[in-house]
Amino acid sequence: MDLTGFLAQMLNGLAEASSLFLVAAGLSLIFGVTRIVNFAHGSLYMLGVYVAYSLVERIGGSALGFWFGLIAASLIVGAVGAAIEIVLLRRIYRAPELFQLLATFALVLIINDAALWIWGAEDLLGRRAPGMTGAIDLFGRQYPVYNLALIVIGPIVLGLLWLLLTRTRWGTLVRAATQDREMLGALGVNQAWLFTGVFALGAMLAGLGGAVQLPREPASLGLDLRVIGDAFVVVVVGGMGSIPGAYVAALIIAELKALCVGLGTVTLLGISISFPKLTLVVEFVFMALVLVFRPWGLFGKPQGASRNSAPLEAPLRAASKSFKLMAVVVFAALAVLPLLSPWLPYATVLTQDILVAVLFAISLHFIMGPAGMHSFGHAAYFGLGAYGAALLLKSASMPMPLALALAPMVAGAGALIFGWFCVRLSGVYLAMLTLAFSQIVWSVVYQWDDFTGGSNGIVGVWPAEWLSGTPYYYLSLALVGLSIIVLRRVLFSPFGYALRAGRDSPLRADAIGIDVKRIQWIGFVIAGLFAGLAGSLFVFSKGSISPDAMAVGKSVDGLVMVLLGGIQTLVGPIVGAASFSLLQDYIIRSTEYWRALFGGVILLLVLVFPQGIAGFCRELGERWQARKGSNGNGASLATSKEAS
Template structure:
């Protein structure tokens, strides 16, 4: 409608983006006398900015000012209080400054999902399909998957002279499982999560603590650790599925940051900022080849299970709720319950990836729960393509391989990696796997049309 009035939307959006970038740059310049410029400024600042906007209410400038003032005052009070003794227990309020803004955001979103000064979102009345229904794998796809499985199984033999290749391949497989679990709730369920690293980290720390503190064997921890992550997803998901859109995404980020802050500061239990060391696999898995084969089996089973769930009745109801909440409710589908179950499933799979990661590295740190890990997962899913089931696997392999290769061979690897990802996004707007699928469908369409025409001609002749 705006275009019909003669407004150039491209220039309008560009101008708004440029104005926002100008204000962000001004804020960064004003902050320099207080804090030095560091490489962590981006994630720290974007997190705080999201919190202020969401707490104040989307689209409300007065709300943003009030939210910024409220959070700053609460942080100042926490610092002023310091350590306070409550019922004989020392409570360090100063340590709460790491997560107090996310605690405020979580409390506001649970109480008033649209923020302090925002407006409630009306339920979407769109009832059409957002994406084409998922197709079952064809013979060519199955044959390719079988060949790939054989190559991966034989890889330790083929790369006997390059031990680092197995280390990299284990990282690729774990990243693929993590990305597949995130895609499960982002694609078919339509719920965007900015804090999926929480479940990866819960699985990793669960495995490390079970092995170190309780002395459980690795085989048992690989069973229990995903259950720990699933329990976290069970609790967080109960609140998250009651929201939608950016508010749901920000609540997942809040929960992830709260989990990270607790892990970072609980020195006596989680090791604090130093993390936990000495988390090694069982003796029969001490050889990298054996651990690689175990990782390959578990990752393949995890990805296969997620795919199997999506083609089950549960998967169909999950996509129905994504495409139209009102229509799904009208036919008796409990959308929130389905989404809650999806959170638990995705959390368990991410927890398995975290447990495998902990044993592969021999140690674990709070970085596995950080915003950066969640952002990496989002990049993997979007780089591969959210419309295809193979997308997260392709994106994870591409991103992890690029990260490793560029970091080992380039001094300014962060800038180089960002530039390469930007080029890939511009070349493949639907993701790598999504663009390949789109190209294949273009070649397939004329053949299908020709078959349909031939069938009609045969009917006419008959």
């Protein structure tokens, strides 16, 4: 590409940076004050595009009507954000971060189906901005005038935010809330309305970021998840809660992508490198590098990355005799299920899917619960196991049983490499680094057409003939059951106690001689191995594999499974995975708007059963035992229990 074309790409990067900054600034502002990782922020961006489309189609014939439509759309989205904060988020501010994430993910599902119901499934291309439909001559090339307008919008909004946060009393309160919310409340400030105002402003910025993109891209239902990944990257790279950091990070990431497009295909030492393909991965590589060397971001504060101990949880308890008996009964029922296939033909297929989901969920719970490490990218190891099995079978021509046995080692190797970097971080920074590594793996698999099949994936991956059908079901049942027993034994071993000690109090664990990072690294690898086993079982049950198996949505599914069941109990991920799979299967078949219904079920569980399904059942059992004990032993025993 010549110099003028390269400069045009750099200007495109500046235009893209402005829109990306608007979304990321709102997300950063919300997190800085409320400490909520708002997964639904991309949905607010998507709403901005759709609402702007409707308004501009009605009143956008003139330049004044067009820009009024964009601003009105952002204000409407801001009002929607305020309603979300008042109705839902106020109820969960004191809940664990992961449950807040689960609630905002439920909003993603609800808002997506609401958009489907109102605007339909077709992409909607908005009209061009009146007065800015042409192009100017730039170094002998035609460059769109509207892109120049976008380049100006970003710095203008940055300046207005700076004035709002530094020159007004409200801005002073917002900055104080980012430093010490409890002290602000002690001074008599109404935190509830402050949080509502911040959330509304953040939502308005997201809506504006979507609205200004109307002439450049169509409104579509896939914008929410596509944008939220980019926004998270910008916020983490710039520094959580830093508005200037979000602008600088947006500039860097947008220009890196533009640079890749501008370089085109380059041949070095006889190797042809297509830089445009790197646009899918370059931002996550950059984020990973920033988090490894400066965990708190470019403009963040060092204390944001310090290792804080997780909230203390009740100690794990060995299974009772009644629980073991119930587990044997469930296992026996699953073993008998294929015999009922003439009457329940679909039950075996669904149970096979549930078994894979259970294994994936318990591997994620292993590092989230006992280890206290939150992962947003656990699907990477599921996908590595699946692709490892498929490639060992198809490319290396290995026998199917050997490919199934070796595939988890591929996932374990990935966890060994990525885990070395991840265990050095904590909290949101750890979660975002796992997401970065997951996206890197996904982009490599997606673009390596010659080896992985690219977006088409790999097909024809079936079990050996003697293992097909019912025998493969029994193999899956045996492996999943054995994995549950092994992971449970590990957690009650000295290693498991050391893992939980590092979660509850890393400083004390260090003081008594436990190498916390090494223990967590080993735990990370163990979780990756079992996730890889789940992936290898999955690919042989379906006969094919595609990059979707390791996309962000798969990692989110794992989080939902663990949190639905309850992260404080070992049986939680099993219950959560089974409930998630059954609910999803039933709801998908029952209505077109299954996402909204499923999101509503998740919200109900978060609000009513914040401890998860298994946790709620355990709490009911403990209450029943306490009531039974008080009835049998008299009022004095009840009084002593209450006192304790």
